[in-house]
Structures are given as C-alpha cells and as structure tokens.
Amino acid sequence: MDLNDMINIVFIIIYVGIIPWFVNWIILNKNNKTINFLKSFDYIETMVDTKTKIIISVVELVFVIGIILGYNYFHQFLNINKVIYLLFSSIVIFFVDYSLKIHLLSKTIQMQCNSR
Structure with missing residues (x-):
C-alpha cells in the first residue's frame, strides 16, 4: 500500500462519513x-423515504468517485498539493450535500403537508 492508496482511503472516510455527518448536524x-x-x-435519513435515501447516497457516491478519480488523474500530471485538493474538494462535497439534502427535505415536508 503506497501513499496514494492511503490518501484515497482518508479521502473516502472524510467524504463519505465526516462531511455528510457534519451537514446533517448543521x-x-x-x-x-x-x-x-x-x-x-x-x-435526517430516518425522516425521509427509501427513494430519497437512495438519491442522496447515489449523488454522494458519484461525487466522491469523481473527486478521487480526478485526484488520481491530475496527480500524475501535475504536482497538486494534497492538502489544498482535500480542502477544495471537501468544500465542494459539503455544498453539494447540503443543497441536495435541503432540497429533498423541503420537498418531503411539502409532500407530507399536502397529504394531510
């Protein structure tokens, strides 16, 4: 296991675990x-239906895979500072996750209010 593999593991832990957790708390x-x-x-996941959970998971997975593949691709050609890439991509994932959850939660709340 080389350094890039360990960096990818750290990226996955941060992107899939810590950032969505922090977004839920906010x-x-x-x-x-x-x-x-x-x-x-x-x-938050207990407040929504299964379809919404799947949408959130798929969008998070696509962004995480895209960012990790982007890091591995650009790292071969450019000397990217790993800390700057981690910070920038964490901010991107945070805003995507936050806006997606806010949108889906407001949609779910509207549907619940309309069904009453």
Missing part, C-alpha cells in the same frame, strides 16, 4: 432541533 441545528452531534449521523 441542518438540524439550523431547524432548531436539539440533537447532539453523534445522533445527527442518521437522524
């Missing part, structure tokens, strides 16, 4: 839900 705090950080990991 969304819950924005909506005045008093959920601690540990419980916020899957709290």
Whole structure:
C-alpha cells in the first residue's frame, strides 16, 4: 500500500462519513432541533423515504468517485498539493450535500403537508 492508496482511503472516510455527518448536524441545528452531534449521523435519513435515501447516497457516491478519480488523474500530471485538493474538494462535497439534502427535505415536508 503506497501513499496514494492511503490518501484515497482518508479521502473516502472524510467524504463519505465526516462531511455528510457534519451537514446533517448543521441542518438540524439550523431547524432548531436539539440533537447532539453523534445522533445527527442518521437522524435526517430516518425522516425521509427509501427513494430519497437512495438519491442522496447515489449523488454522494458519484461525487466522491469523481473527486478521487480526478485526484488520481491530475496527480500524475501535475504536482497538486494534497492538502489544498482535500480542502477544495471537501468544500465542494459539503455544498453539494447540503443543497441536495435541503432540497429533498423541503420537498418531503411539502409532500407530507399536502397529504394531510
């Protein structure tokens, strides 16, 4: 296992685990839900249906794979600073995940209100 493999593993842990967890916590705090950080990991996913969960997972997976493949591709040709790439791609994944969850949650809440 070389350094690039270890960097890819760290990227996957950050992109798939930590950033979505942090996004969930921010969304819950924005909506005045008093959920601690540990419980916020899957709290939003319990509020939505299976189709929405699958959409969120697929979009996150596509972005993570794209960013990791982009890193491996550009790293061969350019001397990219790993920390700068990690920060930039983390910001991109954060905003995509945040906007996707806000959009899908507002859509779910509207559907629940209309069904009443």
